[in-house]
Amino acid sequence: MDFGARSGVPTISADEGERLSGRYGPLAQAVRDLIDATIRTEGDDATIAEATAQIRQVTEQLRSGILSESPGLRYVVDGRPLAWGNAVVGLRNPIAPPLSIRHGEPGHCWTDFHLGAAYEGPPNLVHGGVSALVLDHLLGEAASEGLTKPLYTGTITVKYLRGTPLGSLRAEASVYRREGIKTYARGHISDASGVTVEAEGVFILPAWARDGAE
Amino acid sequence: MDFGARSGVPTISADEGERLSGRYGPLAQAVRDLIDATIRTEGDDATIAEATAQIRQVTEQLRSGILSESPGLRYVVDGRPLAWGNAVVGLRNPIAPPLSIRHGEPGHCWTDFHLGAAYEGPPNLVHGGVSALVLDHLLGEAASEGLTKPLYTGTITVKYLRGTPLGSLRAEASVYRREGIKTYARGHISDASGVTVEAEGVFILPAWARDGAE
Numbered sequence: 001m002d003f004g005a006r007s008g009v010p011t012i013s014a015d016e017g018e019r020l021s022g023r024y025g026p027l028a029q030a031v032r033d034l035i036d037a038t039i040r041t042e043g044d045d046a047t048i049a050e051a052t053a054q055i056r057q058v059t060e061q062l063r064s065g066i067l068s069e070s071p072g073l074r075y076v077v078d079g080r081p082l083a084w085g086n087a088v089v090g091l092r093n094p095i096a097p098p099l100s101i102r103h104g105e106p107g108h109c110w111t112d113f114h115l116g117a118a119y120e121g122p123p124n125l126v127h128g129g130v131s132a133l134v135l136d137h138l139l140g141e142a143a144s145e146g147l148t149k150p151l152y153t154g155t156i157t158v159k160y161l162r163g164t165p166l167g168s169l170r171a172e173a174s175v176y177r178r179e180g181i182k183t184y185a186r187g188h189i190s191d192a193s194g195v196t197v198e199a200e201g202v203f204i205l206p207a208w209a210r211d212g213a214e
Numbered sequence: 215m216d217f218g219a220r221s222g223v224p225t226i227s228a229d230e231g232e233r234l235s236g237r238y239g240p241l242a243q244a245v246r247d248l249i250d251a252t253i254r255t256e257g258d259d260a261t262i263a264e265a266t267a268q269i270r271q272v273t274e275q276l277r278s279g280i281l282s283e284s285p286g287l288r289y290v291v292d293g294r295p296l297a298w299g300n301a302v303v304g305l306r307n308p309i310a311p312p313l314s315i316r317h318g319e320p321g322h323c324w325t326d327f328h329l330g331a332a333y334e335g336p337p338n339l340v341h342g343g344v345s346a347l348v349l350d351h352l353l354g355e356a357a358s359e360g361l362t363k364p365l366y367t368g369t370i371t372v373k374y375l376r377g378t379p380l381g382s383l384r385a386e387a388s389v390y391r392r393e394g395i396k397t398y399a400r401g402h403i404s405d406a407s408g409v410t411v412e413a414e415g416v417f418i419l420p421a422w423a424r425d426g427a428e
Contacts, residue, residue, distance in 0.1 A: 024255075027262050030269040031245075031252050035308045037276035038245050039299050041238075047279075048241050051272050055244040058265050058272075062251035065261075085253050085334050087341040094249045095309050095332045118309045120299050121351075127301040128367040129350030133343030136372075137335075140342070153342040157371040158350075 010075060017077040024084070024092045031094035032118075039117045081147055088137040099134065099171075101141050107175030107185070109142050114168050126164040128197075131189055132156070134171055135199035142173040143183040143203035150209050151183060156201035164189055164196040173199075181205040223290050231291040238298070238306045245308035246332075253331045295361055302351040313348065313385075315355050321389030321399070323356050328382050340378040342411075345403055346370070348385055349413035356387040357397040357417035364423050365397060370415035378403055378410040387413075395419040 012020075034055075043051070075082045084092040089099050097119075099111045113134075121127030136156050144151040173187030186200035226234075248269075257265070289296045298306040303313050311333075313325045327348075335341030350370050358365040387401030400414035 023259055023262050027255075027266045027269070028252055030266045030273070031249060034245060034248070034269050034273045034276070037273045037280070038242055038308055039304070039306050040280045041241075041276040042279050043276060045237055047275065048237050051276055052241045052244045054268065054272050055241070055248050058268050059244070059248045059251045061261065062248070062255040062257060062265055065256050085331055087333050087335060087344055090253070090334075092253050093332060093334075094252055117299055118307060119301050120304075120307075121301060122364075122366070127347070127351070128354070128370075129347030130301055132346035132350050132370065132372070133341070136343035136346050137341070150336075152336070152377070153372075153374050155371065155373045156342075156346065157369065158346070158367075159369045160367050163366070 012075045012077060014077050017075060017082060020075075021082075021084075021091055028090075028092050028094045028098075035094060035118050036116050079148065083147060086137075088133060099137065101138065101146070103141075103146050106145060107142055108173070109138065109146070110170065110172040111138065112168070112170050115166050117166070120166060122163065124166055126166055126169075128158075128160055131160070131164055131197045132158045132199070134189060135173070135187055135197065136201070138171050138173040139185040139187050139199060139201045140203060142175050142185045142187065143201075150206060151203040152206055154182070154202040154204045156199055158197060158199045160197050162196055165191055167191070181210060223288070223295060225290045228291055231289060231296060234289075235296075235298075235305055242304075242306050242308045242312075249308060249332050250330050293362065297361060300351075302347060313351065315352065315360070317355075317360050320359060321356055322387070323352065323360070324384065324386040325352065326382070326384050329380050331380070334380060336377065338380055340380055340383075342372075342374055345374070345378055345411045346372045346413070348403060349387070349401055349411065350415070352385050352387040353399040353401050353413060353415045354417060356389050356399045356401065357415075364420060365417040366420055368396070368416040368418045370413055372411060372413045374411050376410055379405055381405070395424060 084090050088096050090096040097113050099113050101109050101111045103109045115126050119126050119130045136153055169189055169191055171189045173185055175183055175185045177184040181204055183203045188195045189197045288298055298304050302310050304310040311327050313327050315323050315325045317323045329340050333340050333344045349372055350367055383403055383405055385403045387399055389397055389399045391398040395418055397417045402409045403411045
């Protein structure tokens with residue numbers, strides 16, 4: 001299925017995609033570093049007030065020329081959407097770690113990633129909801145074979161075996177059943193000592209895309 | 215239970231809490247606005263390169279004097295932890311919307327909030343995992359009566375009824391059963407047209423806190 005043609009998202013060349021990610025990727029990464037410093041700084045009133053003023057100034061500069069409410073799935077390259085605004089994998093979204101997801105056999109994917117202070121819940125642990133966010137996305141990637149199918153999460157269950165430490169982590173997900181418009185996937189997050197969180201979910205092809213359902 | 219005394223988190227006065235939130239709150243809010251502009255800007259190479267350089271400079275300034283790996287539950291005011299680094303409610307965490315949670319009857323809480331471009335999954339919709347993040351946190355707040363009890367999520371199930379639009383939303387959660395070390399809660403997210411996502415979960419008192427369990 002050609003996701004671009006079906007969804008109306010514009011297709012750009014791989015070269016143009018490279019050019020735009022070279023322009024906007026470093027900006028988002030700089031903001032990720034700023035987020036971390038914002039949480040951890042212990043600067044005094046004057047330092048913090050000056051930083052706040054400078055950030056507001058940069059924001060004003062960036063706001064000139066904004067055209068869209070949100071970038072969303074703005075481009076398709078080689079039949080795969082560039083989800084640059086996505087909260088989990090978006091190259092242009094500073095909130096996204098961003099996860100870089102690798103696909104193996106059809107319906108299987110994994111990612112090695114790092115979560116810092118911004119993703120904290122209990123002291124030094126990943127927020128339980130952040131683990132759910134990562135697993136929802138990864139199971140969805142497995143089910144949709146790299147977002148090339150427009151599937152939505154139906155239900156997801158997340159089971160916490162123990163606290164997930166901030167730092168280097170891995171997540172994996174696999175499809176284990178397909179049945180009409182439903183695709184079932186499961187996965188987990190692990191640290192160096194093993195699995196910390198497990199999830200399973202069912203993903204559903206939306207009505208508008210069902211004419212092409214197998 | 216005095217959370218501060220039990221957890222070893224330092225207690226500060228309400229005045230000191232006000233003073234520090236007045237220092238660091240506006241900084242985090244300025245970074246939230248920058249995140250939104252970073253995602254939505256369509257500036258050219260020169261504009262983006264200049265903004266990137268300025269942001270790196272501010273980050274360097276903020277990094278001077280950083281003491282802790284992450285702020286976590288840094289202070290307790292009036293027996294309630296100030297979770298300033300928290301990924302969902304943290305005053306100092308630019309990734310957090312942040313949710314401002316109101317508590318009614320014991321075991322019931324709600325929040326009115328706004329999610330912009332940074333929380334997007336499918337075009338113009340909240341990322342399903344972000345809904346899970348919000349509900350995990352809110353159910354946990356209900357179960358722990360405003361984080362005054364150190365409960366951890368055991369299992370949470372999130373059911374998506376339809377897409378949740380970016381914009382103004384409400385979330386609610388209630389405890390419906392307590393049984394030894396387990397507390398059961400459920401909740402939902404709604405937009406102006408009704409409920410979009412439901413969740414239920416079980417929250418567990420960790421072993422280190424069980425000597426005080428009822």
